[in-house]
Amino acid sequence: EDKVVQSPLSLVVHEGDTVTLNCSYEVTNFRSLLWYKQEKKAPTFLFMLTSSGIEKKSGRLSSILDKKELFSILNITATQTGDSAVYLCAVRAGTYKYIFGTGTRLKVLA
């Protein structure tokens, strides 16, 4: 059975800290791995990763994929209270579906 596992389940940090969120997966026919941020309702897209070792970066967020070890990390540097959210990892398996992990709930304290 395809599965995506995220860790930690929740995390509380102070503003300015750096956090690393983890996502491991076991799926057949891997296509891509995506990170989303879910604040109140809709998951909003952050990154899509398809190749190992190539870092994707957007401001203070960055992510990298290791297809040999079957995991990805999402880094957030200099965290701000606005980064508080649930971060979702999703893997596109086969051709027509994305499988989500349970998410990591990040809370950034002022």
Added chain:
Amino acid sequence: EPEVTQTPSHQVTQMGQEVILRCVPISNHLYFYWYRQILGQKVEFLVSFYNNEISEKSEIFDDQFSVERPDGSNFTLKIRSTKLEDSAMYFCASSEAGGIVNTEAFFGQGTRLTVV
């Protein structure tokens, strides 16, 4: 910026009633999806739709569920006879491509369905 829109944002229905959740995907997207998220749980895949037919569905998507693209813009999810356990946030998503082409999916704001 183009976005996926869903209506209504919240629907309350009695057990056994039929509901239709509506979505307008991003206009140039070809692949459409429904996901649900029961409160406190993970986002679960229900169904994907391409070229006017279901391309893949999960075991959650049983005979009580159906999807339709009644015109060129709307994409609907129908639940024929709702059960209490159908209470969840239902997300519609769309992507520009699928198949062997990698692309991200964009999600709507969701419809919170409450079955009483």
